[in-house]
Amino acid sequence: MQLWRADWIHHEGTFRRDHALLIGDEGRIAACGPRAEVEALAGDAEVRELAGRAIAPGTISAHSHAFQVFLRGAGDHPASFPDWVSRYLYPLLERLDDDSLEAAALLCFHQMLRAGITTVGEFHYVHNGVDFAGRAGELSRIVIRAARKVGLRIAFISTLYDVKQRTGQGRMARPAAEAVSEIRGLARELAGDPFVTVLPAPHSLHGATRASIEAGAALAEELDTRWHIHLAEQEDDVPFAQERHGARPLEVLERWGVLSERTVLVHGIWLSPEERALLAERGGGLVTNPTTNMALGDGIAPLRDLLDRGVSVGLGTDMNAAPNVLTELRTAEYLQRVQSLEMGRLPRVGGAEPDPAVLWRLATTHGAELLGVEAGALAAGQWADLLVIDLADPSLLPGSLLGGDALLNLLSSSMVPETALAETWVGGRCVATRGEVAGLPLDELRARVAAAAALGA
Ligand SMILES: [Zn+2]
Structure with missing residues (x-):
């Protein structure tokens, strides 16, 4: 001792x-x-x-896509979110081979440790090879191995993604049953591993069918974990849900009977007051990603209202342009100030006097709770x-x-x-x-990144 x-x-x-x-x-x-x-x-x-x-x-990033560090310097000025997806995100996925995926994860996780992040919730959706052949098990292990190499704790959030309408989705899409069996197998294999936790995540209403979302929620029940889902990130996600499923995004989950205390929404920027009340009532949580939300022109999440209602809110570094949860914390509060034209917004949750502990919990204990890790x-x-x-x-x-x-x-x-x-x-x-x-000297990191074939396209 x-x-x-x-x-x-x-x-x-x-x-x-x-x-x-x-x-x-x-x-x-x-x-x-x-x-x-x-x-x-x-x-x-x-x-x-x-x-x-x-x-x-240590701080906790409850939502990350590690490979997106390879968009830095190239994908910074798209015209819109769909433009970013089409011209930058999907092309990167199409050329991201195993070594590149590993180098990107090492770069991201290395930088996280230097920024004081000790747990990452890695929302992983690269399940198929560059030839689109199913290789979920191997690709999952590459990312987990990268976290282990640098010494970062990882909550590996593996997606159910079964919509394939565009070429770029070929890296992600797999049948729901296949996803369930792979995630279940990984969870069993890693049960008892002190540094890895496995959680399921139907990707979103546009990336996962109803069957996939139901399967993800059921798997979380079986594994006794939370389940994450991207929801209401862009304003357009609301009419999409209404046209496709006849209701607003969170109401869709409620109608399907999957919304519960295990549900963790990623973003939730465009939730209506009624949906926020519903989230609180069902005991669901939310991960907010302020820097990414600003970069992608998503909007400002209604954090004060969510916290006032008792929703557990954690912070994510999402696209990882500069992963740092303390920066996310500051940005989360400042965005509330910009929106409301008032100060001290989040620290005043629960009382008239500001309490910095409220803010600090977003960066630590809330994230731990949403990932199911005993830390924070x-x-x-x-x-x-x-x-x-x-x-x-x-x-x-x-x-x-x-x-x-x-x-x-x-x-x-x-x-x-x-x-x-x-x-x-x-x-x-x-x-x-x-x-x-200690696990990854800078020279080695630089060499791994420089050798990545996904760069330079
Ligand atoms: Zn995300």
Whole structure:
């Protein structure tokens, strides 16, 4: 066991002084709390004194498409979302061979660790080879292996995608029964793996048929997990659902009898007030992706209203132009300000006085809940997924001299993780030190990316 002492330790909603952390040999937190209480349990644990440091839980990106990092620099100025899909996304998919998929995942996951992300919810939909032959099992393992190599915890969200109307969809489409059997097999194979969780996800109302969506919801029940689905991202998704299925997007799920506390919507920007009430009533959750939503011209998610109604909201880095959950957190709040022309929107959920802990939960515990991982808080029984923060980093001054809520505010308002993070830990193992990822040296990463055949088209 290891007993850690630091200037500030995040515990029960804020950074606290005179606290300590006890990490068990199996990689979980054995205790966190006031120093005297934790030390009484420490026995002969090895002691680590972290002067000038704060310890925080790692952040969680609850929605990511890792391979989309290969759109950076090329797909930045499309005319519209459909244009982005047709001219950039689908052509990339058509040339993304195994080595390219792996290189993209390594690049994305490496950068996530450097940004203080310790769990990714990887929404994966590349199930077929470049010749469109079914190779779901191998392609899933390539992505999971990339997360394992860098040391990132992965909730592997595997899609059911059975609509094939365009060539680009040839990489994704497979019969629902085949998807269920592959996802079930993967979940069984990886059950008990401390670093991997498997969840099903019917892709969306335009990528999955009713049969696929029902099968995904049933599989989540069987596996006892949540299930994710893209919903109401673009304004056009509403008339699409109405024309195709005779109701607004969330009402379609309700009519089909699949909407439940296991359902996690990705985006939900264009949900009506009635649909938001329905989501809250059924106990469903939502992942918001503010930077991607801005980049793709999607709109602004009604986060204040959703949180007021008690919906659990997590944050995603989605297209991963610059994966960083703390940036997403800041952006989520700022977009609410721009829309409402008021300040302190999300921290005022539940009361008149702002509480930064409300904001912080979006980046940590809510994401963990939506992915079904035991992480996101420094508490007994959780995985020791944590950040060792250098309080002297200029991006944290001057608030780091004050600690407490001031420090909490700095994380979401000014911290540059790439310089302020001294160490990143996942499952009780140090996976990155000062931006150097132990499992994947920078030179190796650069060589892998440079050799990727999917580039340069
Ligand atoms: Zn997505």
